[in-house]
Amino acid sequence: xxxxxxxxxxxxxxSTMRKVLSTSLRxxxxxxxxxxxxxxxxxxxxxxxxxxxxxxxxEQSKQFTLDVANAMPAEFYNFKxxxxxxxxxxxxxxxxxxxxxxxxxxxxxxxxxDFDPSKPVTTDKQSILKMLDQSFDYVxxxxxxxxxxxxxxxxxxxxxxxxxxxxxxxxxxxMLVHTAHHRAQCEVYLRLKxxxxxxxxx
Numbered sequence: 001x002x003x004x005x006x007x008x009x010x011x012x013x014x015s016t017m018r019k020v021l022s023t024s025l026r027x028x029x030x031x032x033x034x035x036x037x038x039x040x041x042x043x044x045x046x047x048x049x050x051x052x053x054x055x056x057x058x059e060q061s062k063q064f065t066l067d068v069a070n071a072m073p074a075e076f077y078n079f080k081x082x083x084x085x086x087x088x089x090x091x092x093x094x095x096x097x098x099x100x101x102x103x104x105x106x107x108x109x110x111x112x113x114d115f116d117p118s119k120p121v122t123t124d125k126q127s128i129l130k131m132l133d134q135s136f137d138y139v140x141x142x143x144x145x146x147x148x149x150x151x152x153x154x155x156x157x158x159x160x161x162x163x164x165x166x167x168x169x170x171x172x173x174x175m176l177v178h179t180a181h182h183r184a185q186c187e188v189y190l191r192l193k194x195x196x197x198x199x200x201x202x
Contacts, residue, residue, distance in 0.1 A: 065132060090121075
């Protein structure tokens with residue numbers, strides 16, 4: 001019987017195996033990259049919409065904001081540190097109204113009250129506490145109803161410097177940050193009146 005070398009020519013086992021392993025390695029890396037980037041894309045889609053966690057963020061934000069609003073005595077709701085600032089009551093109304101306005105814009109779901117940013121609102125303490133309570137409850141209810149299409153839709157908002165064409169996902173995240181921004185200003189108002197703000201919570 002003829003040898004394998006005679007029938008097939010010289011067979012370099014080590015070289016062939018290196019080629020096979022190299023090809024297998026390239027295929028494995030390609031598959032891993034596809035899985036990785038596919039997972040990364042899914043992570044992007046779901047990153048702020050682990051709904052249980054995100055709703056909890058808003059529940060915490062609601063309680064913290066109400067604590068700050070309650071800490072200011074009613075007679076100081078018209079207080080502002082300088083003429084260019086909003087009053088304490090206006091800051092809180094801006095939080096409540098902004099959340100209602102944007103979440104209605106994203107979802108189309110009827111809010112508990114209408115809000116037009118160009119029109120003045122009642123800013124006494126009792127009215128503000130009611131607005132805040134209703135606005136946060138509205139956000140918490142509609143969040144799980146937001147669709148992937150609504151998350152992907154883009155909006156042209158020239159006043160949003162740095163991100164004038166956000167998608168729904170960016171808008172949701174921004175509104176949580178927006179609430180924190182104005183609430184923090186209100187905490188400074190409390191300090192200026194000699195009142196210790198509620199402890200930070202998240």
